[in-house]
Amino acid sequence: MTVRTDTRWDAAFWHQQIVALPRARFLPDLIWPHDMSTRSARAVDRRSDPDGWQAATRADVPVVTQWDDGRHTGTEPGTTPTSSASMPSVVATMLEAADLAPGQRVLEVGTGTGWTAGLMTRRLGDAAVTTMEVDPDVAAAAKNALGGTGLFPRMVVGDGLAGFPDGAPYDRLISTMGIRDIPAAWLEQVRPGGLIVTPWGTQYSNRDALAVLTVNDKTTATGLLLQQLEFMKARSQRHVHPAFAPDLTPVTDTTVEVDPSLFDRWHPFVFIAGLLLNDTTHAVQQHDDGGRTLWLYALDGTAWTAALLRPEATTATIRQVGQRRLWDELTNAHTWWCQGGEPGFGRLGITVTSTGWTAWIDTPDHPMSKS
Template sequence: MTTRTPGAAADPAWAAAFAAVPRAAFLPRVMWPYDEEREAFDALDLARDPEGWRRAAEADVPIVTQWDDGAHAGSGRGAHATSSASTPRLVAAMLAALDAEPGMRVLEVGTGTGWNAALLAHRLGERSVTTVEIDPGVAATARRALRRAGLRPRVVVGDGALGVPDGGPYDRIIVTCGLRRVPREWLAQVRPGGSILAPWGTAFRGRDALVRLTVRGDGTAEGPFLQVVNFMPMRAHRTAHPTFPPGLPLTDTRTGAWPPHGMWHPFPFLAGMRVERASHAVQRHDDGHTQWLYDLSGAGWTAAVRRERTGPGVVVRRAGERPLWDELLAAWEWWRSAGEPPVGRFGLSVDDKGETPWLDRPDRPVDATV
């Protein structure tokens, strides 16, 4: 069986790998593909619905393969998705952006099902590929799937944030989990002129953007963002949301305007560069939605409620001193005043002091642009 992968053959260099290594061979018997119409992950059991299972395996949809770090049991969905298979289209796009050639040494951070490692090993050679996975059970399952496919890249159980030093230096690092910071260990393990392809974002919203960083000889790195993506965060980079006690006073009730934005709109990703140390979530209602903003230090929260039946305004309620809604509106005006730039006009610089996002050029950091 071959995988009908939308967009997978767009890069001819990878077409043979996609044809030879089907995604279905790396998926568990019980899995949770994403239903776009219902916006939900529904279980599919190969034994009970083999045709439905195979259709989902070959579809261009993400599939959850683990819930709750493996503590979940049964076919019902768990509380938190903790391992998955990305859409074939995204896998193909990331491999094309990686720009890896046979003979190059590649480290993959986040083995998951093992499918991405299999594609890399098929094209680059299994001795050129090292993949690291923090979950021993996930790693063992991936290793078995790789062996069934006749491929034996090196599979390491460990914290991907530390890299795999004894396998370097690498020409490329490809990351399949969301980052909140770029580990400095990776910069030391990539040869000068090599690159890191990773989803990077902030705690503000569950959206990242792929960044392609070129590593310099002085241990710094720099490069552009490519596209907005949605990845599960690296375990060490998960955001711990504060718990707010009941009965907080609600103040600052007023009206305002807030333009709607879709799931892949660039602004929620970009806003996190300006609204620091905060998280954002949207609660849907039958007649509108509420945008929740949380200060991650526990200093307060804001709820901005928009109801269709009450007109175009937004009612803002705030607990605590931090004016989060004002900060978000200021970020929106900053983005609009800059010409509503897409993600591709932004980039990231990394050095010993941390990460610095920029607009158009490294000498135009986001926190200084207007």
């Protein structure tokens, strides 16, 4: 079992390529750049605001190009962003992590605008790149944009979670969408010693980490989680909120001293919690008075918890419902993490098989114990 730890990637090359092949060449007239400070999007139309559009394409922010799987109309943001052009810095990081070299063959899952496929094609050549997109309209626009730049990778319309066996084995597989379960097809279609580079996370939150996994024997892969990301999720792996029976028991109400960081939706521990809690998801509700409620849900619908933290308070009111004590599981996980030195990205890793995953710290023989 091999763990890739070398981070000396060819950063200069990819930054040069991003300048030479700017993402503006792959974007439609109407886009929704993401404001990182407010976590909101606004419409920018090249036809009415060419300068604003150009500035948005050059900014190091993600740009939404489709809402609600294409059902959205108009200029106001839709409900769910479903296709985008990623931040240039993130694209560069992922391509660096993939360690691409001439002579390799790569499968990209999630063509999107076609920009990442274009960058890889410039590096490897048309015949070496296969890119898959599940949405026919998004694929058609990407194909036109790629052709307009003189690049012609193999374009496949289909579910990238199944891979594309006709082109296998691949030296690299790069996913540009968030994944919750690594498909067995990916392990089978990447050669032993090849890399899978993908945003990966758990159902606990919408957060992802950049996973760089070395395929071992077509049934397992292992590697580090290098940095936190947040990508649109594979359509078939989007989170579905669990349903609960109305008469769950037992019900326990307590008031306890709390660490306010548990109620912070952007705290680093949010991702860690997903590695430590089994089959659990959460949400943080902000109240008008500045208070917050942390909701915890068992994915099978057998338990839930509500923890209310009022403004400036150091104690929270906890209601735990169902057989699992989800608040206790969360606080036990948080205590373990703090006492262990708060290990973070670069030390965290996963080993995946066709049936699941195991998280570890530093090396695969130091697994994280899940609740």
